[in-house]
Every structure is written in C-alpha cells, then in structure tokens.
Amino acid sequence: MHISYIQAIKNTTFRLEAVGIEGARTESELILAELAKFSRTEIFLHYNTQMPQSVIDSLEKVVQRREKHEPLQYILGHAYFMNLDLLVNPNVLIPRPETELLLERLCKIVPHEAKVLDLGTGSGAIALALGFERKDLNITGVDVSTDALKVAESNRLKYKLDNVAFFQSDLFSNLGEQSFDCIAANLPYVSEHEYLSLMPEVKDFEPKLALTATEDGLELIYKCIKKAPEHLNPGAIIIFEMGISQAKNIHDALEATGKFKNIETIQDYSKRNRFVYAELK
Numbered sequence: 001m002h003i004s005y006i007q008a009i010k011n012t013t014f015r016l017e018a019v020g021i022e023g024a025r026t027e028s029e030l031i032l033a034e035l036a037k038f039s040r041t042e043i044f045l046h047y048n049t050q051m052p053q054s055v056i057d058s059l060e061k062v063v064q065r066r067e068k069h070e071p072l073q074y075i076l077g078h079a080y081f082m083n084l085d086l087l088v089n090p091n092v093l094i095p096r097p098e099t100e101l102l103l104e105r106l107c108k109i110v111p112h113e114a115k116v117l118d119l120g121t122g123s124g125a126i127a128l129a130l131g132f133e134r135k136d137l138n139i140t141g142v143d144v145s146t147d148a149l150k151v152a153e154s155n156r157l158k159y160k161l162d163n164v165a166f167f168q169s170d171l172f173s174n175l176g177e178q179s180f181d182c183i184a185a186n187l188p189y190v191s192e193h194e195y196l197s198l199m200p201e202v203k204d205f206e207p208k209l210a211l212t213a214t215e216d217g218l219e220l221i222y223k224c225i226k227k228a229p230e231h232l233n234p235g236a237i238i239i240f241e242m243g244i245s246q247a248k249n250i251h252d253a254l255e256a257t258g259k260f261k262n263i264e265t266i267q268d269y270s271k272r273n274r275f276v277y278a279e280l281k
C-alpha cells in the first residue's frame, strides 16, 4: 500500500475527529512525526513522501488505541514537562502544563542549597524538573505508590540527577524526623463527585490514586497541613497545587494551625486560583 505522510495525517485527523478528540489535526501531525522520527518541522517537508510499511503498521496500532481515548502520552510512553522528556505509564499521572507554573515559581524562590520535599511525586516531574534546573538543591520525592516510584527512578536515571532521591512514603510516614526548607505538594485534590465528570482520557486511564481524595478532594492536603510544621525548618516554604475552588479551605486550614504566615493564593494565566503558598513562622 502506498500512502504519503499528508494522506496519513488527513486520515488520522478524520478518525480522531470522528470520536470527538479535540485538536485532532495537531495530534495527528505529532503522532506521524514521532513514528517517523521526524521533528515537527521535518514532517511538513515530508508531506508528499511515501511512508515506509513499518510506520503504516505502527500508525494503525496507535490510532486504534487513541480512538478508545487512551491518552497519547501513555501510548507513546513519554510526556514533556518543562525541559524534560519523561517516561510515563498508567501508574503515574501525566504531568500537566499548569504544574509548570509551580515549577517556574519554585525555581525562582527556593533558597540556595535548600532541602526540598516533593510530596506525591508520581513520575518525578516536580522533583526532577527542579533538580535539573537547580543543581544546588537537595531534593527528595516521595509517593505512596511503589509502581509510580519505579517510573520516577527511571526518569532520574535518564537524566542522571544525583541531587534527587525517591522513596516510598504515605505522606510523611517514612520521613522520620527529617525537615525541609521547602515542600511542594501536588497531591490528589479531585472530589469523588468531580471525578465522575472527568473526560474519559483521565477517568478511564489515569490512576485514581493520583486524582481523588475524600473531604471534597481536600483530605490529603488537610493531613499534610497538620503534619507539615514538624517537617519544615523555620521560615520554610510550602506550596500546594489545588482545584480552582479550594483556595479558601486551604487558607483556612493553614490559618487554623497558627503556624503559617504570608499565606497567598497564586493564579494561573487564566486568572484561576491554582496554588496556595505559605511560610512557616
């Protein structure tokens, strides 16, 4: 069978649009570029080139999986986050673009040679992107899921980051008396109710353990707020990623401990409340 890249892009776009996938054309170009090992620019230059049989075969397998709404990052096995290309599989949440805002903030404000904890590290995205940008930092990433930690460790080895270490812990349970200058926590924050309305890419494929928490999504964040002061050095920073309607509850919980100051909500580029920042008194 003879088929050019542009024909394949058009066919793939048509098939993905038919199952309601938004941005189907861009995604089709991404898929073809990846399978043919072209850059996004090279694919344009090869629009009229005939595809080798091997690419035709792998394309069919990818499209069949994507038609079932499996996230492209799981199909291709990797996801871009900040300057990193991270391995991902269904044991880890696919790192989100909004979390990059958290990283940008952390890169600027974490003091020199600080000890940092990434709570709920998943693929290791926050710990590794921070460790990659800031070689002076000493970073620990913990997760309750040993399967997620295998992915995080593979990513650490890929980038040979000796300033990052991962281990298993249910929140602070295995951290002994260690204390940190900064805690970054992107813990699960979706309520059971919201979970039901998530898109199939998320609900049917991403790990529920990485997404939901009880108490309207705030259970783990509340637990973390109660315990964090024991693991923060005086003046240390804590930042939570959260759902857009959770800022007040998180502020109140931080205030209620009487141990935090300079509590601040940080918005994303669409002016939605996405992070809460505080410092230990």
Ligand SMILES: C[S@@+](CC[C@H](N)C(=O)[O-])C[C@H]1O[C@@H](n2cnc3c(N)ncnc32)[C@H](O)[C@@H]1O
Residues within 6 Å of the ligand: 092, 093, 094, 095, 096, 099, 119, 120, 121, 122, 123, 124, 125, 126, 142, 143, 144, 145, 148, 169, 170, 171, 186, 187, 188, 189, 209, 210, 211, 220
């Ligand atoms: C929202 S995901 C964030 C993953 C990653 N930090 C990121 O930003 O892409 C939350 C992570 O918290 C982990 N997690 C859930 N409950 C936890 C707990 N009790 N203690 C530690 N980690 C937990 C999940 O396994 C998941 O990897």
